[in-house]
Amino acid sequence: MTQAYYSQANHGPFAEHGLGDFELENGEQIRGLRLAYATFGRLAADKSNAILFPTWYSGTSKIVEQAYIGPGRALDPEKYFIILVNQIGNGLSSSPSNTPAPFGAARFPAVAIGDDVKAQYRLATEKFGIERLALVLGGSMGAQQTYEWAIRYPDAVRRAAPIAGLAKGTAHNRFLVQTFIDAIASDPAFDDGWYADAGRVHRGLRRHAGLFAASGFTPDLFNRRAWGGLGFTTREDFVTGFVENHFLPQDPNNLILLARKWRDADVTRGAGESLDASLARIKAKTFVIAIEEDGFFPLKDIAAEQEKIPGASLKRVSSVWGHLALFGVDPAYNAAIDSILSELLG
Numbered sequence: 001m002t003q004a005y006y007s008q009a010n011h012g013p014f015a016e017h018g019l020g021d022f023e024l025e026n027g028e029q030i031r032g033l034r035l036a037y038a039t040f041g042r043l044a045a046d047k048s049n050a051i052l053f054p055t056w057y058s059g060t061s062k063i064v065e066q067a068y069i070g071p072g073r074a075l076d077p078e079k080y081f082i083i084l085v086n087q088i089g090n091g092l093s094s095s096p097s098n099t100p101a102p103f104g105a106a107r108f109p110a111v112a113i114g115d116d117v118k119a120q121y122r123l124a125t126e127k128f129g130i131e132r133l134a135l136v137l138g139g140s141m142g143a144q145q146t147y148e149w150a151i152r153y154p155d156a157v158r159r160a161a162p163i164a165g166l167a168k169g170t171a172h173n174r175f176l177v178q179t180f181i182d183a184i185a186s187d188p189a190f191d192d193g194w195y196a197d198a199g200r201v202h203r204g205l206r207r208h209a210g211l212f213a214a215s216g217f218t219p220d221l222f223n224r225r226a227w228g229g230l231g232f233t234t235r236e237d238f239v240t241g242f243v244e245n246h247f248l249p250q251d252p253n254n255l256i257l258l259a260r261k262w263r264d265a266d267v268t269r270g271a272g273e274s275l276d277a278s279l280a281r282i283k284a285k286t287f288v289i290a291i292e293e294d295g296f297f298p299l300k301d302i303a304a305e306q307e308k309i310p311g312a313s314l315k316r317v318s319s320v321w322g323h324l325a326l327f328g329v330d331p332a333y334n335a336a337i338d339s340i341l342s343e344l345l346g
Contacts, residue, residue: 030088034094110257121156135341136161147162151267158285167267179211217321291323
């Protein structure tokens with residue numbers, strides 16, 4: 001079930017770029033690291049039209065494509081060369097679920113957001129010869145990667161658009177993500193930090209899906225039954241058909257790896273400097289985008305970081321879907337994001 005979910009049939013077409021044995025920030029190594037990616041449009045001769053968009057928690061390049069890419073939209077493949085890159089551990093790139101023993105599952109090393117960005121930089125430069133990106137953007141964990149890009153490689157990012165995410169997680173956000181990890185780990189099959197047989201697990205993932213739904217959507221979504229427009233008839237029907245349907249086919253070891261990475265995200269990690277100093281090093285023209293009703297990454301927290309970035313603008317969007325408007329289910333959110341990105345791309 002798990003491997004079928006991560007297939008080309010469900011989430012392709014995607015290509016892979018091999019990076020060889022890849023050293024991580026913690027000194028460990030991923031043997032034969034592979035980054036899965038999808039591209040749209042044509043790279044200009046001067047390579048000035050390249051956009052990089054990394055995935056979020058539980059997302060894939062196909063999910064991002066369906067939510068943000070298309071003719072006439074801000075991210076129009078007729079104008080731009082768009083690289084959607086799958087973060088390490090999401091099931092398409094190297095992950096516990098697709099790495100053979102003895103290096104998969106319990107032997108798969110911990111990964112940091114900085115590791116993703118270092119690998120993505122190599123993809124951009126080695127595979128495509130791109131030294132400067134017209135735009136780096138991403139939502140949630142994609143925003144964490146966007147910040148890492150703009151700080152780690154300030155001369156390689158012309159514009160940045162972190163959407164609904166932070167450069168450094170708050171105490172509340174870390175606690176929230178830990179509850180997701182604990183829910184997955186509550187299944188009896190979980191042992192010593194991982195699942196030995198991920199394909200037989202359901203109860204932990206179901207608990208996780210419920211927590212994710214209760215905190216990721218807004219109270220108004222449930223109170224007003226705003227999910228009715230998608231054809232769901234009851235709350236149970238919506239949570240089962242929309243949220244569980246998304247999470248239950250996935251590999252719990254992948255989700256735990258991603259969640260730990262999300263929980264520990266911090267652009268100052270290993271830099272020996274303050275958050276103010278890290279954000280002050282951003283050179284990109286930056287639009288920091290917040291969802292006003294976001295329960296994962298509240299507007300107040302996002303605005304506090306935006307104020308530390310030279311010349312950055314705060315852009316606010318509203319959606320009854322809260323943080324999970326990122327999935328492209330709200331036409332008003334989609335239109336607002338397209339307007340903001342069009343302005344940024346200018």
